[in-house]
Amino acid sequence: MPAGGERRIRVLLAKLGLDSHTIGVTVIARALRDAGMEVIYSGLKQTPEMVVATAIQEDVDVVGLSSLSAAHMTHFPRVVELLREQGAGDKLVLAGGVIPDEDAAVLRQAGVSRIFTMGARTDDIVAYLREWWASR
Amino acid sequence: MVGESLAARVLAGHVASAARLIRLLEDERPEGRDALHELYPKSGRAHVVGVTGPPGAGKSTLVSALITALRKAQKRVGVIAVDPSSPLSGGALLGDRVRMQQHATDAGVFIRSMASRGHPGGLARAAWEAGVVLDAMGFDLLLVETVGVGQGEIDILELAQTTVVVCLPGAGDEVQAIKAGLLEIADLLVLNKADLPGAEQAQRHLEAMLRHGPASGWPRPLLRTIAAREEGTEALVQALAAHRAHLEASGELALIEARRARRPFLARVRERVADGLEAELANGPEARALLAQVERRTLDPYTAADRWLARAGGPT
Numbered sequence: 001m002p003a004g005g006e007r008r009i010r011v012l013l014a015k016l017g018l019d020s021h022t023i024g025v026t027v028i029a030r031a032l033r034d035a036g037m038e039v040i041y042s043g044l045k046q047t048p049e050m051v052v053a054t055a056i057q058e059d060v061d062v063v064g065l066s067s068l069s070a071a072h073m074t075h076f077p078r079v080v081e082l083l084r085e086q087g088a089g090d091k092l093v094l095a096g097g098v099i100p101d102e103d104a105a106v107l108r109q110a111g112v113s114r115i116f117t118m119g120a121r122t123d124d125i126v127a128y129l130r131e132w133w134a135s136r
Numbered sequence: 137m138v139g140e141s142l143a144a145r146v147l148a149g150h151v152a153s154a155a156r157l158i159r160l161l162e163d164e165r166p167e168g169r170d171a172l173h174e175l176y177p178k179s180g181r182a183h184v185v186g187v188t189g190p191p192g193a194g195k196s197t198l199v200s201a202l203i204t205a206l207r208k209a210q211k212r213v214g215v216i217a218v219d220p221s222s223p224l225s226g227g228a229l230l231g232d233r234v235r236m237q238q239h240a241t242d243a244g245v246f247i248r249s250m251a252s253r254g255h256p257g258g259l260a261r262a263a264w265e266a267g268v269v270l271d272a273m274g275f276d277l278l279l280v281e282t283v284g285v286g287q288g289e290i291d292i293l294e295l296a297q298t299t300v301v302v303c304l305p306g307a308g309d310e311v312q313a314i315k316a317g318l319l320e321i322a323d324l325l326v327l328n329k330a331d332l333p334g335a336e337q338a339q340r341h342l343e344a345m346l347r348h349g350p351a352s353g354w355p356r357p358l359l360r361t362i363a364a365r366e367e368g369t370e371a372l373v374q375a376l377a378a379h380r381a382h383l384e385a386s387g388e389l390a391l392i393e394a395r396r397a398r399r400p401f402l403a404r405v406r407e408r409v410a411d412g413l414e415a416e417l418a419n420g421p422e423a424r425a426l427l428a429q430v431e432r433r434t435l436d437p438y439t440a441a442d443r444w445l446a447r448a449g450g451p452t
Contacts, residue, residue: 006253007163008226033227040249043234050240054233057246059155087152 009037009133010060014046016079017071024096024118025066031122037129048078056088062129065112067097077110084111092132096120142167143174146273151246154269158248161265172265179271180393182214183380184278186296188258188318191284193302194328196235198363199279203239205369206277213239214270215247217281218260226253232281246270257291258282264295264400277376290321294399297392298379300372304329305338319345322356323379326372330360354382413444422447 013029015022022044029039040058042050055063063083065076076095083089095107096116104115113132116125142160145153160168187195187202199215206213217232228251239245248270250260259282267278282292292299301322306329319325325346327339342358357375361368383389416423426444429435 006226008251010159029229033222033229034225036225036227038221038228038230038251040230040233042237042240046237046240050237053241054237054247056152057155057240058233058249059152059159 011037011062012040012055012060013064014042014051015044015066016046016075017067017069019069020044021068035126048075048082051079052082062092064094072099073103076107076112080111143171154273157269158266162262175272176268179268182271182275182278184297186280186292186299188282188285188292189302193304194363195281195302196232198302198328199281200236201363201366201369203245204366205373211276212244214275214278216250216263216266218250218252218283220283221251221253258285259291293321298323298376300324300326302326302328305332305334324375325358327360328363331362353386
């Protein structure tokens with residue numbers, strides 16, 4: 001076996017909480033795919049436990065969490081905590097959605113690496129992920 | 137767990153290790169190969185079931201409903217769900233899990249999404265490897281969901297012991313697709329979305345095709361399901377078990393196992409030979425000289441292949 005087939009960034013995108021807006025997460029999923037990444041979309045209304053079990057089974061490098069309801073403050077830190085508890089704290093956790101600045105600071109403190117709010121360009125997300133991947 | 141080999145951790149049931157190993161195999165890393173060497177002798181107990189059919193037939197929803205029924209029967213279930221990679225970017229959008237997330241936190245279920253990475257035939261290159269890992273780990277059943285296929289993508293035959301072909305009522309096109317190729321590979325035929333208009337007609341069509349199909353010792357059943365409501369899946373679980381029992385009783389299982397061993401062996405040899413030639417074409421003078429003659433049309437590709445293989449000590 002040659003030492004090195006394709007290594008592709010694997011990303012899990014999940015929506016937490018009760019909102020059912022999928023347009024943003026779909027746009028991001030397509031942008032990441034078009035940037036050559038493998039994107040696992042797990043759908044709506046995911047709990048932190050579901051997200052973490054999925055991230056581990058899929059062995060993703062990146063977990064992207066989206067919420068347009070107010071679920072982010074309870075659910076996002078819980079995902080980071082569960083990942084660490086289960087030995088998967090090396091996965092990069094990103095957040096997106098409607099997240100006020102003061103909440104963003106708290107989330108970053110809790111271990112969310114980067115927060116992309118509503119106006120974020122998909123190019124910026126792709127660039128951020130590539131830079132992170134290259135620096136690992 | 138520190139100090140134990142990756143394979144040992146997989147055998148001990150460590151989910152993250154199995155997930156990591158599948159990734160290593162998918163990415164063709166040497167560490168993956170070492171672990172596979174240890175795990176392969178421990179595999180061979182699982183019933184490997186392929187789930188295939190045209191796009192929109194409800195394969196993922198059916199797999200999810202099957203998981204529910206299998207869990208009621210105390211079976212541990214591994215799932216490998218393949219979706220196509222984009223030929224342009226090489227990336228992929230893997231969405232089969234959306235239908236299966238109710239099982240995400242069930243410790244008796246392991247679901248892995250896999251991109252085809254350019255592999256033709258409706259599967260991924262590493263689907264076989266992932267199957268060995270989950271088999272060795274002790275999952276009773278493996279459900280391998282192919283990409284939505286038309287007619288020719290029948291690689292699942294090389295991987296599965298039992299092949300389930302899923303179709304849906306409605307437009308005649310789907311039935312045509314089934315007729316043209318997929319029906320031949322079905323051990324079990326499932327008419328999903330059986331509450332849709334046209335179900336009776338589709339059933340009559342499919343029954344007629346089954347009657348006219350090749351005769352064998354296994355009367356291929358047609359089952360009706362409404363996977364979204366988890367209806368009809370217990371009968372499907374029974375039919376899966378009946379097919380496996382038939383394979384064992386008739387001796388067919390031994391033939392299938394021989395086929396399942398032959399394919400990865402052949403594939404790895406082909407891959408090695410081709411990779412070796414690719415490497416030599418990049419910087420080996422002999423291979424490049426042969427290629428130059430083919431380019432100039434002073435040597436045909438068949439003779440060039442003979443010379444290359446004779447030089448490499450292979451068959452001529």
